[in-house]
Amino acid sequence: MLIQSNAIIRKTRKSRGISQKELGQLIGSQSMISRIENGLTSPTDRALQQICDILNVPIVDYFDTVFDKKNNLSLLKSELEQAYLDQNKIKLKKICESIKIMSAHRPNDVALRHFFLMTKSTMYHLDFNIASASIQQEIIDYFFGIENWQYYDLCLFFFVANMISVEHIQPYVTDIIEQYVQKIMSQNTARMVAPVLIMILEASIVQHQYHLTSELLGKIAPLTFYQQNFEFQTWLLFWEGIFENDVQKIDDAYGITHRLHINTTKLLFDHILTHYQIEK
Numbered sequence: 001m002l003i004q005s006n007a008i009i010r011k012t013r014k015s016r017g018i019s020q021k022e023l024g025q026l027i028g029s030q031s032m033i034s035r036i037e038n039g040l041t042s043p044t045d046r047a048l049q050q051i052c053d054i055l056n057v058p059i060v061d062y063f064d065t066v067f068d069k070k071n072n073l074s075l076l077k078s079e080l081e082q083a084y085l086d087q088n089k090i091k092l093k094k095i096c097e098s099i100k101i102m103s104a105h106r107p108n109d110v111a112l113r114h115f116f117l118m119t120k121s122t123m124y125h126l127d128f129n130i131a132s133a134s135i136q137q138e139i140i141d142y143f144f145g146i147e148n149w150q151y152y153d154l155c156l157f158f159f160v161a162n163m164i165s166v167e168h169i170q171p172y173v174t175d176i177i178e179q180y181v182q183k184i185m186s187q188n189t190a191r192m193v194a195p196v197l198i199m200i201l202e203a204s205i206v207q208h209q210y211h212l213t214s215e216l217l218g219k220i221a222p223l224t225f226y227q228q229n230f231e232f233q234t235w236l237l238f239w240e241g242i243f244e245n246d247v248q249k250i251d252d253a254y255g256i257t258h259r260l261h262i263n264t265t266k267l268l269f270d271h272i273l274t275h276y277q278i279e280k
Contacts, residue, residue, distance in 0.1 A: 010037045012055045026054050048075065049082060073155055076115055080122045080159060085267060092123045114142075118159035128206050128275055131163040140168050149176055149185065154192035158199050166203040170212050173200060177219060194225040194232040201239050206275075213243055231265070238269060242276060250278070 013023055020037065024030025027050045035041040043051060051057075076095075083091045099116045106112055117139065124131060131139075139160050146153050154176070161169060179185055180193045197220050204213040217240070225232045234256050241249030250273075257266040273279075 008057075009033075009043075009051060009055070012057055016055055018055070023051070023054065027051060046078070049079060072111070072115070073152060076118065077155055077159075080119060084122050084125060085264060087126060087271065089123060089126060092119055092126075095119045096123070114156050118156060121160045121163040124163040129163065130165065130207070131160075136164045136168065139164060143169070143172055146172075146175075149179055149189065151186065151189040151192060154189060154196050158192060158196045161196065161199045162203050162206070164203070166200060166207050166209050166212055169200065170204075170216070173197070173216065173219060177223070180223070191228065194228045197223075198232065198235045198239070201236075202272075205239060205243050210243070217243075231262075234262075234265065238272075242272070242278075 013020065020033050021030055024033040027033070027047055029047075032041070032043070032047060033051075036043050079095065080092070082088075083095075096116060096119050099112060099119060103109065103112045103116065117135065120135075121131070130136070139156075143153070143157070157169075157172075157176075176193060176196065180190055183190075185193070197216070201213065201216055201220075204210070204216060220236070234253055237249050237256075238253035240246065241251075241253060250269075254266065254269060256262070257269065
């Protein structure tokens with residue numbers, strides 16, 4: 001994997017007429033570029049985003065060349081989260097088109113299909129829209145076949161939950177919570193549970209399924225997410241404020257992001273409040 005990684009970066013850099021030193025200066029670390037190109041390390045997700053942007057390489061072209069499904073997922077997850085934070089529809093459309101081209105050559109690749117749906121759902125998320133009935137059914141059929149939730153499944157759930165009618169995915173919440181509480185998940189998988197629950201909570205509120213919101217709040221109230229618990233509780237406080245029309249809770253959630261300089265979360269709060277036409 002490292003050999004493929006250094007080859008595509010070195011080859012593209014040279015074709016763009018950019019020296020190793022120049023690329024290193026642009027991302028803030030020439031030594032990292034040197035280590036990557038010499039096969040000594042793999043780029044971090046953030047560094048890879050920067051490198052691909054500078055070299056004008058579509059991120060999906062890179063992971064199609066270099067990574068396996070597991071690493072593709074990690075890379076795409078990082079890319080979609082950044083595009084959502086930046087409200088970058090153009091980038092999301094480019095990723096969708098690139099995946100469609102790849103899928104034409106690999107029509108039976110389920111992971112590629114899921115990557116496409118994750119990207120499409122991120123676009124829907126920006127506008128608070130839901131998918132067609134056929135797409136929703138396709139995803140629900142996949143979830144129906146899951147017995148033990150894995151990292152891949154929860155990542156997919158996290159990205160598509162917002163575009164599915166929450167009443168269709170609510171039944172899976174119990175399974176996910178039970179497996180989390182019973183500690184039968186890997187540590188990596190368990191870390192995805194908190195973000196998934198917040199995403200389902202958001203979907204229930206955005207879709208005005210308030211009886212499901214109340215039910216979900218009851219299920220997650222006793223849960224603890226250890227290292228993630230502070231972030232989880234901040235998001236929970238924010239969505240409770242939206243659900244209950246409690247300005248103080250919203251202000252308290254904002255206050256946490258301000259005091260701790262959590263700018264990413266604040267930007268996401270801003271986007272949501274714009275949708276609800278709530279001024280801060």
